[in-house]
Amino acid sequence: MKKDNLIDVVMEKIKEKGGRVTIQRLAIINVLLKLDHPTAEEIYQFMRNEFPTLSFTTVYNTLHSLHEMGILREYRFGEASRFEMAETNHHHFLCQKCGGMKDIEDSNITVHLDEKLSRHYHILNTEVVLKGLCQDCMGEGI
Amino acid sequence: MKKDNLIDVVMEKIKEKGGRVTIQRLAIINVLLKLDHPTAEEIYQFMRNEFPTLSFTTVYNTLHSLHEMGILREYRFGEASRFEMAETNHHHFLCQKCGGMKDIEDSNITVHLDEKLSRHYHILNTEVVLKGLCQDCMGEGI
DNA sequence: ACTGTAAATGTAATAATTACAAATAAAATT
DNA sequence: AATTTTATTTGTAATTATTACATTTACAGT
Numbered sequence: 547m548k549k550d551n552l553i554d555v556v557m558e559k560i561k562e563k564g565g566r567v568t569i570q571r572l573a574i575i576n577v578l579l580k581l582d583h584p585t586a587e588e589i590y591q592f593m594r595n596e597f598p599t600l601s602f603t604t605v606y607n608t609l610h611s612l613h614e615m616g617i618l619r620e621y622r623f624g625e626a627s628r629f630e631m632a633e634t635n636h637h638h639f640l641c642q643k644c645g646g647m648k649d650i651e652d653s654n655i656t657v658h659l660d661e662k663l664s665r666h667y668h669i670l671n672t673e674v675v676l677k678g679l680c681q682d683c684m685g686e687g688i
Numbered sequence: 689m690k691k692d693n694l695i696d697v698v699m700e701k702i703k704e705k706g707g708r709v710t711i712q713r714l715a716i717i718n719v720l721l722k723l724d725h726p727t728a729e730e731i732y733q734f735m736r737n738e739f740p741t742l743s744f745t746t747v748y749n750t751l752h753s754l755h756e757m758g759i760l761r762e763y764r765f766g767e768a769s770r771f772e773m774a775e776t777n778h779h780h781f782l783c784q785k786c787g788g789m790k791d792i793e794d795s796n797i798t799v800h801l802d803e804k805l806s807r808h809y810h811i812l813n814t815e816v817v818l819k820g821l822c823q824d825c826m827g828e829g830i
Numbered sequence: 831a832c833t834g835t836a837a838a839t840g841t842a843a844t845a846a847t848t849a850c851a852a853a854t855a856a857a858a859t860t
Numbered sequence: 861a862a863t864t865t866t867a868t869t870t871g872t873a874a875t876t877a878t879t880a881c882a883t884t885t886a887c888a889g890t
Contacts (some may be wrong), residue, residue, distance in 0.1 A: 566836055568837065570837080601839045604839065625846095
């Protein structure tokens with residue numbers, strides 16, 4: 547999806563849920579499209595120069611609201627939560643050494659769930675988490 | 689694996705890594721065998737009666753050490769970290785409503801990784817995370 | 831433009847976790 | 861068995877990420 551289309555989709559989704567389209571929300575969406583699984587802190591620091599009046603609390607509030615609206619996903623693998631846009635389905639690799647988080651394309655992993663799982667759970671999302679060493683950290687042990 | 693054997697294996701593993709087998713460590717291992725993905729807080733509260741001199745800090749220290757030794761796994765899906773013994777391989781279901789975490793037997797899910805992933809990553813562990821509603825929370829929406 | 835209200839802001843609180851220094855106790859050595 | 865070494869435990873005091881709250885601002889409907 548082209549970026550401008552995506553912003554339009556997000557704006558539409560916010561309105562659907564009865565929310566307001568604010569410059570803070572749009573700005574944070576744009577940062578999420580630029581950075582790779584940023585934390586709230588990273589988003590805030592990235593925006594400070596261009597948006598000096600932005601409050602750190604607003605970053606948290608906004609991430610929380612957008613998450614509630616289903617616009618983004620939250621991961622708490624490390625100390626701080628990391629965020630990404632929810633529009634794509636993919637898996638993740640976590641480096642045990644540097645703590646880095648990488649996207650793994652959906653097409654690289656096939657998952658098959660036994661049918662009986664659906665008798666016990668209403669499954670909305672299936673995601674694979676791979677743990678190990680990334681290329682940068684390989685060859686040095688854990 | 690029988691419980692006593694498992695304790696022996698854990699003791700051996702601690703010694704291998706140059707660690708000391710303390711009553712605190714053994715007691716916490718035993719709690720991990722009883723409780724389902726407990727948090728540090730839950731472990732501490734569970735132990736207070738029988739072990740009133742136990743320090744909360746020791747729970748954290750111990751969980752950290754045992755994790756470093758590969759004896760247990762840590763998950764940070766919610767606010768607080770949750771822990772489980774590392775001896776078994778299985779997947780997890782996370783309830784989006786109550787925040788509960790359930791084990792899914794390995795045999796209920798098959799995962800196939802594209803070979804080319806191993807060219808970019810040294811993969812040590814593969815785990816599926818299912819998200820949705822558990823039986824208790826079904827029929828009430830999110 | 832006017833108005834109702836959701837969202838933004840700043841400060842202060844909270845919760846989980848870690849740092850640190852002193853006391854204790856495994857386990858190696860004598 | 862006593863002694864010694866040092867990892868671990870303990871309690872208190874930080875730290876870090878996140879949330880609560882009261883006030884101000886500004887989106888969006890009239």
